[in-house]
Amino acid sequence: xxxxxxxxxxxxxxxxxxxxxxxxxxxxxxxxxxxxxxxxxxxxxxxxxxxxxxxxxxxxxxxxxxxxxxxxxxxxxxxxxxxxxxxxxxxxxxxxxxxxxxxxxxxxxxxxxxxxxxxxxxxxxxxxxxxxxxxxxxxxxxxxxxxxxxxxxxxxxxxxxxxxxxxxxxxxxxxxxxxxxxxxxxxxxxxxxxxxxxxxxxxxxxxxxxxxxxxxxxxxxxxxxxxxxxxxxxxxxxxxxxxxxxxxxxxxxxxxxxxxxxxxxxxxxxxxxxxxxxxxxxxxxxxxxxxxxxxxxxxxxxxxxxxxxxxxxxxxxxxxxxxxxxxxxxxxxxxxxxxxxxxxxxxxxxxxxxxxxxxxxxxxxxxxxxxxxxxxxxxxxxxxxxxxxxxxxxxxxxxxxxxxxxxxxxxxxxxxxxxxxxxxxxxxxxxxxxxxxxxxxxxxxxxxxxxxxxxxxxxxxxxxxxxxxxxxxxxxxxxxxxxxxxxxxxxxxxxxxxxxxxxxxxxxxxxxxxxxxxxxxxxxxxxxxxxxxxxxxxxxxxxxxxxxxxxxxxxxxxxxxxxxxxxxxxxxxxxxxxxxxxxxxxxxxxxxxxxxxxxxxxxxxxxxxxxxxxxxxxxxxxxxxxxxxxxxxx
Numbered sequence: 001x002x003x004x005x006x007x008x009x010x011x012x013x014x015x016x017x018x019x020x021x022x023x024x025x026x027x028x029x030x031x032x033x034x035x036x037x038x039x040x041x042x043x044x045x046x047x048x049x050x051x052x053x054x055x056x057x058x059x060x061x062x063x064x065x066x067x068x069x070x071x072x073x074x075x076x077x078x079x080x081x082x083x084x085x086x087x088x089x090x091x092x093x094x095x096x097x098x099x100x101x102x103x104x105x106x107x108x109x110x111x112x113x114x115x116x117x118x119x120x121x122x123x124x125x126x127x128x129x130x131x132x133x134x135x136x137x138x139x140x141x142x143x144x145x146x147x148x149x150x151x152x153x154x155x156x157x158x159x160x161x162x163x164x165x166x167x168x169x170x171x172x173x174x175x176x177x178x179x180x181x182x183x184x185x186x187x188x189x190x191x192x193x194x195x196x197x198x199x200x201x202x203x204x205x206x207x208x209x210x211x212x213x214x215x216x217x218x219x220x221x222x223x224x225x226x227x228x229x230x231x232x233x234x235x236x237x238x239x240x241x242x243x244x245x246x247x248x249x250x251x252x253x254x255x256x257x258x259x260x261x262x263x264x265x266x267x268x269x270x271x272x273x274x275x276x277x278x279x280x281x282x283x284x285x286x287x288x289x290x291x292x293x294x295x296x297x298x299x300x301x302x303x304x305x306x307x308x309x310x311x312x313x314x315x316x317x318x319x320x321x322x323x324x325x326x327x328x329x330x331x332x333x334x335x336x337x338x339x340x341x342x343x344x345x346x347x348x349x350x351x352x353x354x355x356x357x358x359x360x361x362x363x364x365x366x367x368x369x370x371x372x373x374x375x376x377x378x379x380x381x382x383x384x385x386x387x388x389x390x391x392x393x394x395x396x397x398x399x400x401x402x403x404x405x406x407x408x409x410x411x412x413x414x415x416x417x418x419x420x421x422x423x424x425x426x427x428x429x430x431x432x433x434x435x436x437x438x439x440x441x442x443x444x445x446x447x448x449x450x451x452x453x454x455x456x457x458x459x460x461x462x463x464x465x466x467x468x469x470x471x472x473x474x475x476x477x478x479x480x481x482x483x484x485x486x487x488x489x490x491x492x493x494x495x496x497x498x499x500x501x502x503x504x505x506x507x508x509x510x511x512x513x514x515x516x517x518x519x520x521x522x523x524x525x526x527x528x529x530x531x532x533x534x535x536x537x538x539x540x541x542x543x544x545x546x547x548x549x550x551x552x553x554x555x556x557x558x559x560x561x562x563x564x565x566x567x568x569x570x571x572x573x574x575x576x577x578x579x580x581x582x583x584x585x586x587x588x589x590x591x592x593x594x595x596x597x598x599x600x601x602x603x604x605x606x607x608x609x610x611x612x613x614x615x616x617x618x619x620x621x622x623x624x625x626x627x628x629x630x631x632x633x634x
Contacts, residue, residue, distance in 0.1 A: 048073050062158070062216065073218075075156045120201070121165050127175075128154070128168035131492055136484045136530065139437040140499035142353055145279035154228070159212040159221050163228040166205035170235050173198035174492040181529040182491050183538055185237050199236075206232055220269050223252050227280060227497075230287075235495055239534055240577035243296055246287045246534065250322075251307035253284060257325050258315055274329060281326040282353075283497050285360065288323060290503075290534040292629070294574045299582065299619050304629075320364040327357035338414050342422045345438055348415070352442065355412055359449060362404055366454070369398045370630075381621035383597065388624060392568045396458045405455050416446050431483060440480045441499075447473045448504055460564040463513055470508045470517050474524065477501050485529070494530035502528050502537045509544035510570065522548065536578040539604050542611050543572060543581050546602070550585050557588070566595060571625040579604045584618070584625055597622070 045056025046063045056063050062073035131137065132146040141147075154164035176195040179185050188196045206229070213225055226249030233242040256265050256277075266273050291305050303309055305319075312318060335354045342348040382388060395401075419442075426439040450469055456462045480501075488494060505528065508521040525541040547570065554563050566586045573582050580603050587598040600613040620628030 046073050047075060121205075124165040124168035124172065124201070124205070125154075125161065126168070127171050128164040131167065131171045131490075134493040135434060135437055135487050136493055136499070137496050139434065139441045139480075139484075140496045142279070142282055142349060142498065145276070145283075149276060149279065150228075153224060157221060159209055159216060159218070160224055160228060162205045162209035162212060163225055163232065166202045166209060167228065167232050167235065169198045169202035169205060170232060171490065171492040173202065174235070175490040177491065179491050182235075182237065182494050182531045183529070185491065187236060187238075202232070202236075219252075219256065219265060223249065223256070223269075223277075223280060226252060227283060231495070231497065234497070234531060234533065235492055237531075238577075239294075239536065239579075240296055242534060243291060243294060243577055246284070246291050247305045247307045250284055250288060250291075250305060251311055253281065253326065254308055254311045254322055257322075257329075258311075258317070278329040281329045285323055285326050286498055286500070287533050288319065288326075292319065293572070294534055294578050296577060298575050298580075299573055318364070318367065320367050323360045323363060327360040335411065335415075338418055340418060342418050344422070345426075345435060345442065348419050348422065349442065351415055352419075352445070355408075355415055356445070356449060358411075359408060359452075362401070362408070362454075365404055366395065366401055367630075369401055370395055380627055381623045383622060385595075388569065389565055391624065393458065396454045402455045405453050409450070409453065412446065412449055419443075419446070432487075437480060437483050440476050440483070444473060444476050444480065444501070444504075447476070448500055451504060451507060457511060460513070460560050463511060463564070467512060467514045467517060470512045470514070470521075473504060474508065474517065474520055477505070477524065481524075481529075491529070496530065497533050499530065499532045501530070502532045502535050502540050506540045506544055510547055518548075518551075534578060536574075536604065539574060539578050539581055542602065542604060543583060546581075546583055546600075546611075546613060547585075550587070553587065569597060569624075573619075573625065573629070575601075576603075582616075582619065583613075 045058055046066060048066045049056035049063060054065070057065050062075060066073035129151045132150050138147045150164075154160040173195055174182075174185070176198070177185070188199055191197055191200055209225065209229070213221060226245050230242050230245035230249065233239075233245060256262060256269075259265060266277065270276055288305070293304070295304055296302050308319070308322070312322060335351050335358075338351060339347075342351075423439055423443055426433075426435055429436065447469060451466075451473065456466060484494075502525060505521045505525045509518055509525065512518045512521065522541065522544045525537060525544055528537040528541070530537065550570070551567070554566055557563075558566070569584070569586045571584045574580065575582060580601060582599065582601045584597065584599045586595045588594070589596050597618065599616055599618050601616050602611045602613045605611060619625065
C-alpha cells in the first residue's frame with residue numbers, strides 16, 4: 001500500500017436544529033512525504049523540526065512545514081519559567097507513562113501555558129482534567145492514560161484540546177444539572193436554562209475539533225481523538241454516535257497495525273509509542289466485546305462495527321485475531337516469575353495487565369474449535385434440541401478450551417495469592433484514599449476474569465459452586481459504589497469506558513443459581529448510577545428482570561440438568577444503539593406442551609418499568625443466534 005497518512009472519518013457536520021451528526025466521506029489520502037532539505041540546526045522551532053535538523057517556519061500550534069511534508073507535528077517545547085512554582089510543566093512524551101514512585105494525583109497541568117482564547121475555555125479544560133483524574137475513571141482504568149497522559153497530550157495539541165474542552169463543557173453542564181445519575185439526563189434542544197449554554201459550547205468545541213482534524217490529518221491525533229469523541233458522545237448519552245466512534249477508532253487501529261508500512265506508522269506515533277498505543281488498545285479491546293452485540297440499527301439491516309468488519313474481510317482476518325494483535329501492542333512484563341508478595345499496586349497491576357492480555361487468546365481458540373467440527377453446520381438453522389445441546393457442550397467443554405482456561409486460572413490465582421496480603425493491608429487503611437478504591441477495582445477485575453470461564457458453565461453443579469465468587473463480586477461492587485458516591489457529586493464522574501460492573505451484574509443475574517444473590521444483582525443493576533462504555537445499565541436491568549420471569553417458568557418442569565440445558569438457549573442482542581433488547585429463550589407452549597424457542601423484543605423506556613415485550617419471528621437461520629452473528633463478522 002502506498003505510504004500515506006489518513007484522515008479520521010469524523011468529517012461530521014452538526015445540525016443545530018436536530019442536534020445530530022451527519023458523517024462525511026471516509027478515509028482520505030494525504031500527499032506523500034516531500035523530500036527534506038537539511039539546514040542549520042534550529043533552536044526555536046517545533047520538536048519535529050529539531051529532531052530532523054531542518055528549519056522550522058514556527059507556525060503555531062503546529063508548523064506548516066511538518067504538516068505538509070509529514071502530515072503531523074509534535075508541537076513546541078515549553079520554556080520553563082524563571083521561578084517555577086508548583087508542579088512542573090508537562091509535555092506529551094509517552095516515555096513518561098511508566099509509573100514513578102507515587103505518580104497519582106501529583107501531576108497537574110498548568111493552564112497558563114495554554115493558548116486559551118478566553119477564561120471559559122480555560123475553565124472547561126480544567127474541568128476536563130478534573131473529570132479524567134476523578135476517582136471512578138482513574139480507579140477503574142489500567143495505567144495512567146486518563147490521569148496523566150490525556151491531560152498532557154490534550155494540552156499541547158489544538159485539535160485534541162478542543163475535544164477536551166468539549167468534554168469539560170459537557171461535564172460542567174452535568175455538574176449544574178439537577179440529575180444525580182447519567183441514566184436520567186435529558187439533552188436540551190434549545191438553551192432555555194442558563195446552564196444549557198455549557199452544553200451548546202460543548203457542541204461547538206466538538207465540531208471545531210472535527211474541523212481541525214480534517215485540516216491537519218494526523219494519524220496520532222485521529223486515534224486519540226476517537227477516544228475523546230467516544231467519551232463525549234457517551235457522556236451525553238448518544239450511544240449510537242459513540243458506537244460510530246468505536247467503529248472508526250477500531251478501523252484506524254487495524255489499519256495502523258496491519259498496513260504494509262505498519263512498523264513505520266507505529267514508530268512515528270509518539271517518541272515511545274507502544275505504552276500509549278497499549279493503553280488505547282485496552283479501551284478498544286473492552287469496547288470491541290460490547291460492540292459485537294450492540295447494533296446501530298436492526299439485526300439483518302446493519303452489521304456490528306461495519307468499518308472494522310470490512311477491513312478484516314479485506315485482509316482475511318477475524319475480530320479474534322485483531323484482538324490478539326491489540327493485546328500484543330504493549331511491552332508487557334514477563335509473568336513467569338511472580339513475587340511471593342506484591343509491594344504496591346503499581347507492581348501488581350504491571351503483572352495483572354500482562355496476564356489479562358493473555359486471556360484474549362481464548363477467543364480465537366473457541367472460534368477454531370467451533371469451525372473445526374461439523375457441530376456448527378449441524379446446528380445452523382436447526383430446531384433439534386439435542387443437536388443444539390451437543391453444539392454448546394462441544395464448544396464449552398472442549399479439551400483445548402478447558403486446558404487453556406485451567407492454565408490461565410492457575411496463573412491468575414497465583415497472582416491473586418501474592419496480591420491478597422497487599423489488598424488486605426490497603427483495605428484496613430483510610431477508605432478515603434484513592435488507593436483504597438483502586439485496590440477494590442483491581443480485585444474486582446480479578447474476580448471478573450474468574451467469572452469469565454466458559455467451561456465452568458457446562459454443568460449445573462459447577463455453576464452452583466460459583467455462588468461464593470458471585471457473592472464476593474457483588475459485595476466489593478457495593479463498597480466501590482458507596483465509596484464513589486461519597487466523593488462524586490457530578491453525574492459526569494460516573495462514566496468509565498473501562499469499568500465492567502454493570503456487565504458482571506447481568507452475568508450474575510443470568511447464571512447464578514442462588515435466587516437471593518441473583519436478585520441482589522438485579523437490584524444493583526436497577527440502582528446503578530454509572531455508564532460503562534456502550535452498555536446501557538437500564539437495558540441490562542430490564543433484560544435481567546425479564547430473565548427472572550423466564551427462570552421462574554423454567555423451574556416448573558424437568559430435572560436440574562434439563563432445566564439448566566434449557567437455559568443454555570438464552571441469547572440476546574441490543575438494537576438501536578442499545579435502546580431495544582432482543583431476547584431469545586426456550587418457553588413452554590401452553591397448547592402443545594412442547595418447549596419451543598421464543599424471541600421477544602422490547603423498546604427501553606427512560607424511567608418506566610412497564611416495558612412491553614413483544615414476540616417476533618426468529619432472527620437469522622433459527623439456530624443459535626451466536627452462529628448467525630459470527631457469520632456476519634466473517
